[in-house]
Amino acid sequence: MSGRELARTFLGAKGEQAVRIGELSRRTGVSVPTIKFYVREGLLPAGELTSPNQASYGDGHERRLRLIRAMLGVGGLSLARIGEILAVVDDTSQPVFKLMGEVAGTVAAPSLVGSGEPSDAARESVAALGERRGWHVPPGHPDGDALARTLTEAERLGHEDFAVALDAYAEAAEKVAEADLSYVRGLGARDDVLEGVVVGMMLGDAMFGSLRRIAQAEETGRIYGRGEGA
Amino acid sequence: MSGRELARTFLGAKGEQAVRIGELSRRTGVSVPTIKFYVREGLLPAGELTSPNQASYGDGHERRLRLIRAMLGVGGLSLARIGEILAVVDDTSQPVFKLMGEVAGTVAAPSLVGSGEPSDAARESVAALGERRGWHVPPGHPDGDALARTLTEAERLGHEDFAVALDAYAEAAEKVAEADLSYVRGLGARDDVLEGVVVGMMLGDAMFGSLRRIAQAEETGRIYGRGEGA
DNA sequence: CACTATCGGATAGCTAAACTATCCATGTCT
DNA sequence: AGACATGGATAGTTTAGCTATCCGATAGTG
Numbered sequence: 001m002s003g004r005e006l007a008r009t010f011l012g013a014k015g016e017q018a019v020r021i022g023e024l025s026r027r028t029g030v031s032v033p034t035i036k037f038y039v040r041e042g043l044l045p046a047g048e049l050t051s052p053n054q055a056s057y058g059d060g061h062e063r064r065l066r067l068i069r070a071m072l073g074v075g076g077l078s079l080a081r082i083g084e085i086l087a088v089v090d091d092t093s094q095p096v097f098k099l100m101g102e103v104a105g106t107v108a109a110p111s112l113v114g115s116g117e118p119s120d121a122a123r124e125s126v127a128a129l130g131e132r133r134g135w136h137v138p139p140g141h142p143d144g145d146a147l148a149r150t151l152t153e154a155e156r157l158g159h160e161d162f163a164v165a166l167d168a169y170a171e172a173a174e175k176v177a178e179a180d181l182s183y184v185r186g187l188g189a190r191d192d193v194l195e196g197v198v199v200g201m202m203l204g205d206a207m208f209g210s211l212r213r214i215a216q217a218e219e220t221g222r223i224y225g226r227g228e229g230a
Numbered sequence: 231m232s233g234r235e236l237a238r239t240f241l242g243a244k245g246e247q248a249v250r251i252g253e254l255s256r257r258t259g260v261s262v263p264t265i266k267f268y269v270r271e272g273l274l275p276a277g278e279l280t281s282p283n284q285a286s287y288g289d290g291h292e293r294r295l296r297l298i299r300a301m302l303g304v305g306g307l308s309l310a311r312i313g314e315i316l317a318v319v320d321d322t323s324q325p326v327f328k329l330m331g332e333v334a335g336t337v338a339a340p341s342l343v344g345s346g347e348p349s350d351a352a353r354e355s356v357a358a359l360g361e362r363r364g365w366h367v368p369p370g371h372p373d374g375d376a377l378a379r380t381l382t383e384a385e386r387l388g389h390e391d392f393a394v395a396l397d398a399y400a401e402a403a404e405k406v407a408e409a410d411l412s413y414v415r416g417l418g419a420r421d422d423v424l425e426g427v428v429v430g431m432m433l434g435d436a437m438f439g440s441l442r443r444i445a446q447a448e449e450t451g452r453i454y455g456r457g458e459g460a
Numbered sequence: 461c462a463c464t465a466t467c468g469g470a471t472a473g474c475t476a477a478a479c480t481a482t483c484c485a486t487g488t489c490t
Numbered sequence: 491a492g493a494c495a496t497g498g499a500t501a502g503t504t505t506a507g508c509t510a511t512c513c514g515a516t517a518g519t520g
């Protein structure tokens with residue numbers, strides 16, 4: 001993204017709403033030193049200098065700052081990963097379609113700590129699932145591998161049977177993905193779409209987690225009779 | 231849990247498989263200093279002393295250690311939260327039903343950083359959803375509130391329309407919750423059930439995330455034609 | 461029964477992440 | 491004119507999650 005484009009995006013086409021750092025801080029609730037810190041880290045573009053030591057920040061800066069805080073807070077991402085995601089979002093040299101995949105991929109891949117290699121059984125489960133669903137999940141697919149590794153982790157913990165839930169999960173995931181995509185399709189401009197993908201991945205995860213726990217509580221109450229021991 | 235019970239749980243009824251710390255380390259891939267550290271932090275019970283400076287660790291220790299690593303790695307939880315969860319799991323004074331809720335609640339509540347209060351619109355969306363679904367989500371419900379706060383965050387980011395996805399999400403969440411519960415019901419002993427809940431929340435989230443991204447990619451390909459820009 | 465590796469236990473140190481504080485020369489605002 | 495904010499730079503802080511080192515005692519081997 002060129003300097004001129006950046007300026008246009010971040011200051012707004014008509015330069016309206018341009019403020020200095022103190023006001024930006026007040027609007028977003030992020031302290032001035034922290035904003036400076038984000039600028040130093042390259043997460044937020046510097047304000048546009050209006051004189052050697054005065055700079056102004058536009059709507060774009062505010063949006064970007066909120067996005068960073070959302071990814072950090074709701075999404076629980078590290079600033080390092082946030083930087084990678086923003087780099088993809090800011091790269092105008094590629095078609096939106098590809099970027100969506102990259103953003104989704106970057107948003108994902110949380111830890112893979114207990115990792116090591118996935119077990120054969122896990123790999124097979126994933127391949128079989130892909131076949132049943134008509135999904136394109138070749139060996140080496142990042143998310144397919146992540147799934148296999150998670151299943152392997154379940155095995156190590158003595159919960160290999162947890163894999164029986166896979167089909168139900170997959171069906172639910174399809175429903176969610178449809179909703180996600182139909183939302184993203186409703187967005188117009190390129191920047192909105194990419195930001196929508198990020199927000200969707202991020203907030204979508206959090207929302208689904210809440211809903212899942214609510215649904216679990218309902219289901220538990222239904223089965224165990226709301227207050228009885230098992 | 232009394233000392234005797236703890237010993238039985240963690241060393242195994244017949245004391246079989248009792249090893250010293252070095253072997254425990256080799257089996258789990260966790261370094262000896264780190265194991266000692268977890269013991270110091272109260273996450274892992276100390277080995278049973280067989281002499282003033284020799285202790286032995288049983289199957290229970292190994293399971294517990296793997297569980298800690300899974301929560302830390304796949305789940306991305308802090309050691310502090312892991313400690314809270316384990317405390318609940320180890321508390322034998324309450325019926326399983328209640329503990330399930332507590333564990334689920336403790337596993338949840340990730341960050342709520344950008345928090346502040348949820349907006350009225352968000353609160354209403356949640357209440358309306360609860361009504362449509364026949365869910366019991368009174369104001370003040372932890373997960374209901376978390377959901378409202380997440381929606382509020384979406385609003386702040388200019389993505390208030392994301393709420394239209396709520397119903398699809400909720401339906402998917404019900405499917406997943408049913409699968410979760412039917413898995414947990416298949417578990418026998420109390421310890422297995424609680425650990426199953428933890429594993430289910432943890433690995434379930436990770437698995438669903440992978441599946442969601444796979445499904446998104448499929449859906450994206452279906453709509454945009456696998457390689458075309460938007 | 462000597463010898464070496466390992467053990468349990470304690471204390472101190474380390475690294476990375478995400479800020480936070482301070483300074484200073486320049487600007488803005490009234 | 492004078493108080494206060496600003497941009498830029500550099501240094502310090504806090505928390506989390508380990509890692510290193512030391513100690514005296516013990517286990518296992520020949």
